Amino acid sequence: xxxxxxxxxxxxxxxxxxxxxxxxxxxxxxxxxxxxxxxxxxxxxxxxxxxxxxxxxxxxxxxxxxxxxxxxxxxxxxxxxxxxxxxxxxxxxxxxxxxxxxxxxxxxxxxxxxxxxxxxxxxxxxxxxxxxxxxxxxxxxxxxxxxxxxxxxxxxxxxxxxxxxxxxxxxxxxxxxxxxxxxxxxxxxxxxxxxxxxxxxxxxxxxxxxxxxxxxxxxxxxxxxxxxxxxxxxxxxxxxxxxxxxxxxxxxxxxxxxxxxxxxxxxxxxxxxxxxxxxxxxxxxxxxxxxxxxxxxxxxxxxxx
Numbered sequence: 001x002x003x004x005x006x007x008x009x010x011x012x013x014x015x016x017x018x019x020x021x022x023x024x025x026x027x028x029x030x031x032x033x034x035x036x037x038x039x040x041x042x043x044x045x046x047x048x049x050x051x052x053x054x055x056x057x058x059x060x061x062x063x064x065x066x067x068x069x070x071x072x073x074x075x076x077x078x079x080x081x082x083x084x085x086x087x088x089x090x091x092x093x094x095x096x097x098x099x100x101x102x103x104x105x106x107x108x109x110x111x112x113x114x115x116x117x118x119x120x121x122x123x124x125x126x127x128x129x130x131x132x133x134x135x136x137x138x139x140x141x142x143x144x145x146x147x148x149x150x151x152x153x154x155x156x157x158x159x160x161x162x163x164x165x166x167x168x169x170x171x172x173x174x175x176x177x178x179x180x181x182x183x184x185x186x187x188x189x190x191x192x193x194x195x196x197x198x199x200x201x202x203x204x205x206x207x208x209x210x211x212x213x214x215x216x217x218x219x220x221x222x223x224x225x226x227x228x229x230x231x232x233x234x235x236x237x238x239x240x241x242x243x244x245x246x247x248x249x250x251x252x253x254x255x256x257x258x259x260x261x262x263x264x265x266x267x268x269x270x271x272x273x274x275x276x277x278x279x280x281x282x283x284x285x286x287x288x289x290x291x292x293x294x295x296x297x298x299x300x301x302x303x304x305x
Contacts, residue, residue, distance in 0.1 A: 006042045010050045017050065023063050025053055025070065060087065096122070147218050149296030150226055153289040154214040157233060160285025161207050167282065171250045172200040186253075199246045206236035210289065230293040237286040254282070 007014055020026055021040075026049050029041045042050075049070075056066050065079045100122035109115050170176075174186045191197055213221075213229035240247070 001042050149292045150217045153292035156285045156288035157211045164204050168200050168204050170253045172197045203236040203239045206232045233289045
């Protein structure tokens, strides 16, 4: 069975189950898919072990104690005795805390520092309980590995955004002047209508939104951020492909760029193939971001299974 079903049956979280795997308490089967990623499959015996571990953890046994008892059943009496002693000490400490709180009664407490000072002097606690909240090195690697596609997709979106910003500025505000000796110059300060400028900048705004969403995703956001980023990236590419006055003007500036660039001496022709090549250039980062985002979603799903 898969991870989600195991968590539902045992009441454990995904993090807890992976912690027990990393600690060596269970060793479920790993099945590799055709994509190269491996998924974890649990047997009924694995689920039984997890239920046992969950019960012992609720009773306060440490992971090291549980592992020792599983490997050496003869150590169980000693671990029970140690746990009883620890519980007795905890009960004594908690009773002291309760008595200290009772002594306060309804007396006003000015602030938290005063309450803490009263507890330190009246009911000092020798030990601080520690939860299994820390991530193991394997879990950190797993999380980092799951963020790599999103990180590369962010880089692709950033490259596309940089290229598109320059092109959009010329589309919305520029006019080209062909120089007599060859080459060209772009004059700014001649904007079109507000609607034209907004339409020209719409793909930039959508791609910028995708980049922001990817940053949130890389920083630890849920997969919904990645899905939203892919949606913004796809919409940006779609707007770039829509025919119209803005698209024609954007293509004109692209064509001018490559007409006077070194590519003219390599691949420039008046054929439709070169026109398609120019139009595709600005969509390459979008395509990379979408492909990498899809890889990230698939990889995350496999890591969760």
